[in-house]
Amino acid sequence: MDKDTVIDFDSVDSEIARIDIDDSDAMPKAWKLQGFDNQNVKKWFDEQPSDRKIRLCKDMIIKKLSKNNAVNDRDLDIYVDRIIQNLTEDQLTDMEQTPGIYALKINKKVNSLLDEYAKKMFYEWVEQDKISCMPSYKLPREISPTNTIASIPKSLYSEEENFDTEYERRVVMELSSLNNVRWWHRNIARAEFFTDEDRRAMRIRIPIHPAFLEADDEVLLPNSYEKATKKLSKKKIEQYEKILKLLNDGEWHKTAEIADNLGLKDTRTKELLKELIVLDKLIDNGKTKGKLYRLK
Incomplete structure (x- = not known):
């Protein structure tokens, strides 16, 4: 069984509730459905064909999960399908009565998978130098x-x-x-x-x-280029040095030109250029389109 779809539904509390408004203070209150209300809900579900009951539950679950902007609705639809296919007959019956509780369980699982993926990608990007810690903040005097x-x-x-x-x-x-x-x-x-x-x-x-305060009247923070690059990888330092050497002519240069010189994609080159601006080594022309860079 796919471990990504394994969810503990055995602890689901089969309680159906309705939300009502008390006219006295207009505050929402939850009431357990009993007797006539509860029986009507069960009777309505029982009268539906099996496929329709499952489809209705799935639609309600996806509607609740679609509030998570980190996953698109198409992927959620496929994921919920995979989960429902693994449910037992008892769990399907329980889901038909309490789709909201099943949605909460599935949502918790989705969030745990997103957290796990984010952690994995964070360490991968650190290794690939896509993520770095730069001294962009300076304490005020x-x-x-x-x-x-x-x-x-x-x-x-x-x-x-x-x-x-x-x-x-x-x-x-x-x-x-x-x-x-x-x-x-x-x-x-x-x-x-x-x-x-x-x-x-x-x-x-x-x-x-x-x-x-140091002798030069600056706060003791790693705000120099030498201090900031001390713990960076050799590869990134070499990329910095290539950029600085190319821009040593004092002229304005385009991102594409710098990227070609480095043999990198434009997106990665822009990240390096931003870091060098933070390190006070470069400046840009302040434009959104047609941005140019040169030594400060």
Whole structure:
């Protein structure tokens, strides 16, 4: 049996429910269908031919699963077909009464397969240099927290944004006591709405603590080309060097021209060019169509 279609349906609770609106507070409520309602549902299904019952259930399941934009409806249709073909007679009968619960089970399986595939492709793309970690973020020289704290040592800035919870404070206290932690910084939470007058009144600039500035007055982050390329593969470094050598004439160059020189596809070449822009080695002409590149 195809392991991708193996789903545990034995734990499905054969409970049929309806959603109703209580006029008193207009809040949706779930009610277990009993007696007449339940019997009518079962009678209606029983009156349908077997093939039609299965087709109706399949349509309801696919309608629920189609909200997942990661899989197209055609693939879902084929996948649900494969699952239904493996169901026992008892499971088919149960599905006819509770298609929604079966849809939830199948949806959970689909998500697990997508996660497994994404993990597999991530590691493959890392090996192929399609995914790389580039130093595109730089900490600001100053921050403007609205509520500050300066009592915990090793904070990157002279003062930091205060903590929302006691748990956060305890975690930072533990981190600051570790010998292999040089500094810590708490990201400032998204600010609430402020008028311009409020914002001007509370504008406080907190600088980076002098102990964490290098001699060249820059934050200790891997933001140079040499530092950034230190841990890259030899193949990618060679590709970088080829691009820089080609563009050493100071002229503007097209992606296609650079791709031909590297022997790569345009899409892969564009990724390398973007990375070199982040590394402050190249600039582009700012156009969407007809984009050109040259040394900075």
